[in-house]
Amino acid sequence: MKTRSIESAYRLARERYAEQGVDTDRALRDLGRVAISIHCWQGDDVGGFENAGAALGDGLAVTGNYPGKARTPDQLRADFETALSLIPGRHRFNLHASYAEMGGRKRDRDALTPAAFGNWIAWARSRRIGLDFNQTYFSHPKVDGGLTLTHPDKAIRRFWIEHGIRCREIGAAFGRALGSPCLTNLWIPDGMKDTPADRRGPRERLAESLDAIYARTIDRRLNVDSVEPKLFGIGAESYTPGSHEFYLGYAVSRGTLLTLDAGHYHPTEGIADKISSVLCFLPEIALHVSRGVRWDSDHVVTLTDDLEAIAQEIVWGGYLKRVRIGLDYFDASINRVAAWVIGTRNMLKALLLALLAPVGALRAAERDRDYTSRLARMEEMKLLPAGAVWDQYCLTRNAPVGDAWLAEVKTYERTVLAKR
């Protein structure tokens, strides 16, 4: 597409939006301030590099065998840089503990140190990328019978508590080195396939384990902690101790953040409506934006009504500074770099749509109980020329406009991924 036609389409769009009382230049500025925390694990099917000796499982499943996945940290970094060059804006990288680089010295997860992430830190610093982090409570022989922090055996719990503590220290090291607080997120796979006889014991053990992990106060300018609830998992269909109510209570009483994952609730239960509820009681939350298809299948994020609703709640509620937007999906059936690009661009597009909504007019109608106008305007706004504004955003942020990024991914596939 020609620069001139993008710019003139933008000028027309700006006029059209101005008639609705919407300032498109301002929307573009606001969008430019949003950093999405992009998950490392889309790049290698949640594989990691530490070779703990356990395959992916523990409630997680990646399907597909598209060629060219990253097999080394250098490959993952190169793939991610390619993705970043095709996404407008400045974003973050979200690592998992299993992406440690041991460099010959094998250390188990209860003894990890920031040194195992030295290359990641140096890379992030040189590229001016902020890092986020996750404890890895899966793909490890000590996930015994699917249990970690709730395990009845104290020694196993202790191992995983130590892991949790080490990861917070690593998160703080990220924050210190990069001058930007790291979000360290905790999710455990623990649960029961069938109806348990004791729901209380595992939950009490989980609360105790978490208190041990979070006992030490860490400067929030270096690291902030979050806990991620889930309703069910593969093999844990009947009960998970770390349910929504459990972690909501935990976060509110202990001052951690809460991570809302879009795939972790009943199939028709969205997370959009939860945002303004939990933010009445928590200063900040985190999101794992994902797309479940019939179950928590972690499909690539597409521009759905669900995604738009999440973006509207964040933007219309004035919560952009209180919601850490992260992505969480893993599809191995398509080009993995493209998966990053598609999902992240969609998250940004949804935020832009929300920023371009004539929310003042919608709220005025609501105040006047003119629900007819509210509905009419909400429907009309759907076909306002947002595409021209998005193109302008990509153009001015040096990212490919329209589907031009796809040709670059195809070239990268031919010249790099296919040779692996």
Ligand code: RNT
């Ligand atoms: C699992 C959780 C968790 C993981 C990542 C890999 O259901 O969503 O966030 O997807 O930690």
Ligand code: ZN
């Ligand atoms: Zn998640």
